Amino acid sequence: VASQVSASWYSCSIKGLPLVRNLTNAPQSNYGRGGLSHLTIAGAVSHGMKEVEVWIQTMAPGSGTPIHRHSCEEVFVVLKGSGTLLLSTTSMKTRHPDEPHNFPISMNTTFTIPPDEPHQILNSDEHDDLQLLVVISQPPIKVFIYDDWSMPHTAARLKYPYYWDEECFQYNAKDEL
């Protein structure tokens, strides 16, 4: 619990943060998602960013993101490990996502997700963590989650605020009591 509190303070509180911050020992959290370790480097809810947001995420072997879409731009740089990008490229022109294409991703590769294309990132490696640097526009992110690739676009559920933003909203609400 103590590390959870300090993770919230570190990642949710604008006040008193130094301009230059060290990421080495920055507390990360899984925000209730198994195998995930997330850190918001610069965020809307957390640091008052208005146009861009930057994360570092580490995914344990076998874990990954949900199948999801969003209308913002998203850029990935793979910092460590390897995995798979699944991407359906029909956008919203069909009733539900197409069978996704599989793209291998590995350390020092980069890729951009086109707006509104359903996608998923998996650490498909058996041994090593997959670490990603993620950049999004239009923060805070509004994510639509699919249960599977055959779910109609209209049935995908909006998750807003998203996991880490939700915790910051709650933390800052508590802070104001």
Place this chain on the structure above:
Amino acid sequence: VASQVSASWYSCSIKGLPLVRNLTNAPQSNYGRGGLSHLTIAGAVSHGMKEVEVWIQTMAPGSGTPIHRHSCEEVFVVLKGSGTLLLSTTSMKTRHPDEPHNFPISMNTTFTIPPDEPHQILNSDEHDDLQLLVVISQPPIKVFIYDDWSMPHTAARLKYPYYWDEECFQYNAKDEL
């Protein structure tokens, strides 16, 4: 010249680029700026990005950015090395920038430049390169350059398109002949 051509192709041509690209051997260029090595990972002129742009920049010892300002948001992550961030924090409220504050930056630190604050990043180390991951909003970037910290804000020169975007504009213009 050959490597310059292939750098332009790699960083300026949208057509035929694979979705997942390897950065390891991606050609970088100094775009006429001594000590700089720049790579646009995802850019407006180069890859059709509309809201965010991501760069990797390597600065040799003693080199750095000009003193400059821009109205977009900018986030840095120091990937390697160390250096100095100089930042004047009065924005445009005075006639010229204030004497800048000096912040040491080093591997695994992050910082965000407030919009319109004049700033400069220097590799103040004598031996090692400084490598930065840079994220900006509102691409392509519109930069106002100062000769020194006592230059009035109104005298700062707009450099647009910026160095790497200029090369891509020229490359793509040639491509259309």
